[in-house]
Amino acid sequence: MAPTTPSDVLRIEDLRISFEMHGHLNEVVKGVSLRVPAGRTVALVGESGSGKTVISQAIMGLLPRNGVITQGRILFSDPIKDGKTLDIAQLPADGTKMRKLRGGRIGMIFQEPMSSLSPVHTVGSQIEEALQLHRPHPRKEARAVTEKMLGLVGFRDPSRSYDRYSFELSGGLRQRAMLAMALICHPALLIADEPTTALDVTIQAQVLKLMKELQRDIGMAILLITHDLGVVANMADEVVVVYRGELMEAGTVDDIFRRPSHPYLKALLKASPDFDMKEGERLVALREVAPVVPTRKKPSYEGNSAPLLSVRHLRKTYGSKSGGSVLAVDDVSFDIGRGECLGLVGESGSGKTTVGNMIMRARKADAGEIVFHGEKAPVDVLGLDSHTLKAFRPHMQMIFQDPVSSLSPRMTVLDIIREPMIIQGKGDAATQKQRAVELMHAVGLDPRFLNRYPHSFSGGQRQRIGIARALALDPDLIICDEPVSALDVSVQAQILNLLKDLQASLGLTYLFVSHNLAVVHYMAERIAVMARGRIVEIGPRQELFRNPAHPYTRCLLKAVPLPDLDRRLDFDVAMAGGTASDPASWPAEFRDVEGGSLRMIDLGNGHSVLAAERCTAHDIAVHRGHHAAQ
Known part of the structure; x- marks a missing residue:
């Protein structure tokens, strides 16, 4: 050299x-x-x-x-x-x-x-x-x-x-x-x-x-x-x-x-997801893992047309040391259909994770309603006491964003995966270990690693352990809070394909929280966009990506860096995204000016946008057409 x-x-x-x-x-x-x-x-x-x-x-x-x-x-x-x-x-x-x-x-x-x-x-x-x-x-x-x-x-x-x-x-x-x-x-x-x-x-x-x-x-x-x-x-x-x-x-x-x-x-x-992928096209993982799908009776929802989860008017405020308060989640409502993956996107601090935590009862909601429509009678999630909440827990599980702080450094991988089963009293030690081996295969890890501690794994491997733990109780709904943000593209492709396979074979339902729009585009059938604690737009994936109505959604799409030298990011345009979540930067149609309130306006085909009460779907269409012409 x-x-x-x-x-x-x-x-x-x-x-x-x-x-x-x-x-x-x-x-x-x-x-x-x-x-x-x-x-x-x-x-x-x-x-x-x-x-x-x-x-x-x-x-x-x-x-x-x-x-x-x-x-x-x-x-x-x-x-x-x-x-x-x-x-x-x-x-x-x-x-x-x-x-x-x-x-x-x-x-x-x-x-x-x-x-x-x-x-x-x-x-x-x-x-x-x-x-x-x-x-x-x-x-x-x-x-x-x-x-x-x-x-x-x-x-x-x-x-x-x-x-x-x-x-x-x-x-x-x-x-x-x-x-x-x-x-x-x-x-x-x-x-x-x-x-x-x-x-x-x-x-x-x-x-x-x-x-x-x-x-x-x-x-x-x-x-x-x-x-x-x-x-x-x-x-x-x-x-x-x-x-x-x-x-x-x-x-x-x-x-x-x-x-x-x-x-x-x-x-x-x-192996990288992009917006040009066709319907049904799979990512090409470097080492595709054939999932050892855990045995489970697929949930039967015959005759029940209700969505699996209904969230209505959810609200959460945090106090601060100065005596003021921060409105983290403001009047959030959405449904998640059975077997569906709903993507929830938005910038840091928009309230996405708080919504997931309130659904899991890890955070207490100030107001609102969360109803889970399982195989039996509907469950008022926010109304459950500690005893009934523990019995309900297996139905909903969570994959956390930070693979370091979400895994105990004092527990082996086997203990981490067994812990939910032990808490719920599912099976004896031998059955639980067999289940852990099965789940390690399913997330692409060698079962011989079960006796290791989390510090001996890379960030991506730790996140896969977290995914195995979430699957341990055969949940109906999994809240995925940035589940692949810590993973390199090859392992990300493997995990996303795995989540899709598990969804199809086990009838799983996902709330997929992410800031990576390409990942959400690959995973979700419908997407909800959050800004400043509110859902500003929700609709089918193709409709939202092809024809975004809200200015914040448009800014999000413009700011995505693509692995394509011919479509480089325009940093000056993308920089507008730094203030894109500030309502003051939005056109008057999308702000509550002069004391008016905002409401979700139906644009058809399941596509809705948050706009001023005085606006109609026609007004939004005119604004969208004007923006497209520019």
């Missing part, structure tokens, strides 16, 4: 990393070489467990204690500071030089924002700590700089957000706080490990544009670790593809997307 040139901020040469387990070295990174030129973006792409995150940990000097660099160099050259080249692989991880680099000249956005932020310090104080450590400011000025950065990464009220704690924020807002912390010192190199995984498309576009602008302004280089090929197509100058610790293919973004040569890269490109 040629010697390092001043234009390379980072150059990795023949890097080999092993983990010591039971006295043996297990090699996980096998001779990887790559470079990140100044002011450029290099995308590192690969599946869960391919070694991407381990490479980033080595660059930051954050390898676990049993991790060791056995060969190779990690050369860092800071063109802004002094231009000297340091071999990070030779630096002590807790030495002075490494501490100055880490967080100062090399910033990092971690994949798991919940476990990366302290729950006992405010978000603002944590970001300010990073600033004061590397670029000291007077106290008042430091707060002003921190609030400005919070505003840049999309917090609506930076001053108020400064004093909030991480557990008060949605997944997307936590990720934005991590981004602010990484960027506040204006690093020469930013390592972004899945930086937009938890973000909805409008804020994702905002964050990606911000990264591009900072890159241009301060000459920052970016090593972007992601499984989202749409983000890669819109952000990267060069792409490096790794598989099981080995480099498969590397080249310019043009070479990778237009002239892929390695079979693994070609398979990755086919």
Whole structure:
């Protein structure tokens, strides 16, 4: 390999990393070489467990204690500071030089924002700590700089957000706080490990544009670790593809997307859902899992035409320390038919997860009605007491968004999957173990892993364990809260196909909460769009994607990054999405101006939109036609 040139901020040469387990070295990174030129973006792409995150940990000097660099160099050259080249692989991880680099000249956005932020310090104080450590400011000025950065990464009220704690924020807002912390010192190199995984498309576009602008302004280089090929197509100058610790293919973004040569890269490109997929077309997973479908009597709903779940006028308000209140869910109503998948999309903080939590009774609703129409008499879900709620629980289960915090670190995988069965008194220990083995096969994991703990799995593998646990009690309805947001595209394809197969064979019903519109397009028959706690549009998938009526829905669709170099994201158009959920940016037809109220207007074919009471379906059609003409 040629010697390092001043234009390379980072150059990795023949890097080999092993983990010591039971006295043996297990090699996980096998001779990887790559470079990140100044002011450029290099995308590192690969599946869960391919070694991407381990490479980033080595660059930051954050390898676990049993991790060791056995060969190779990690050369860092800071063109802004002094231009000297340091071999990070030779630096002590807790030495002075490494501490100055880490967080100062090399910033990092971690994949798991919940476990990366302290729950006992405010978000603002944590970001300010990073600033004061590397670029000291007077106290008042430091707060002003921190609030400005919070505003840049999309917090609506930076001053108020400064004093909030991480557990008060949605997944997307936590990720934005991590981004602010990484960027506040204006690093020469930013390592972004899945930086937009938890973000909805409008804020994702905002964050990606911000990264591009900072890159241009301060000459920052970016090593972007992601499984989202749409983000890669819109952000990267060069792409490096790794598989099981080995480099498969590397080249310019043009070479990778237009002239892929390695079979693994070609398979990755086919595994991503997009809006051009035909009805009934399946994603092509790299390793298709033939589900071992658990035995279950398919529910019989003959003679019962009612939807499986009816939600009416749901409302939830949260109080705040300042004495005010935040209306998180406002008058939400929808039905989910039997065997149907209803998609629920919207930006972070729109109330999607809160709706799912209220249906599960994990959050208490302030008002409204939730009725479950099972095989027996209708069940008033909100009216159940603790005893009847426990008996009802098997009918509805949930797949959680964060695969780290939703799995107990003190329990083995077997214990995690058995726990719902133990609580409900289903079967003896042997039967429960057999069921756990069956479910591990169903989600594509080796049953030999049952005695391991969650920390020994990748993010994608942990999410599959969560899916297995949700299936343990043979539920009728599964609320999927971002179930594939932590998964790379190949495993995502496998899980989405699996969920579809299970839905068809077991008669399952899904409420699929996601910010990924391409995933929702693939999974859901009908889609509901949420903004600021309200459903603003609901309708059949094709109708909603082909002919969106609400301005917020249109902004969502424009902000989706596609894995297609000929349809690149227009960041200026997509940036309008940053304020798209603010009703003040909507035309008068969609706002409650002059004290008027809003109502759902039927546009036909099961398609409805939230608009001013005075509007008619004709008014909406005229507005839609005018917008299409523009």
